[in-house]
Amino acid sequence: MLDDMPEPIDGNLEHIPTSEEIHQVFRLLIKDNRAYTQTKEVNDGNGLYELEITTSGELPGEITEYQYRRFNFLQVPEIHVAYYVNGSPISGTSAARYINGDWKIL
Secondary structure, eight states, X not given: XXXXXXXXXXXXXXXXXXXXXXXXXXXXHSGGGOOEEEXXXXXXXXXXXXXXXXXXXXXXXXXXXXXXXXXXXXXXXXXXXXXXXXXXXXXXXXXXXXXXTEEEEO
């Protein structure tokens, strides 16, 4: 199963995405141009490390959370999405990955 996983890249990115770039990807991922609220931003000496937003979901009581992290377990920048109904998580997955200088919607 793990044999199918891509090899990790080294953690030195030529370009670290900015907050503005991540917000552009968030807007691509959110259906129907719903408004969202930024809930967390973490920067370190190298730039943006983590950025989270929430928006209303498609179901009553649903909240959708998007989270950017500079590195996942493969050491590539990625955006994850998690779905909550009435405060309880119901689902989640990888939504976008930064590959060779471009964001790929998954």
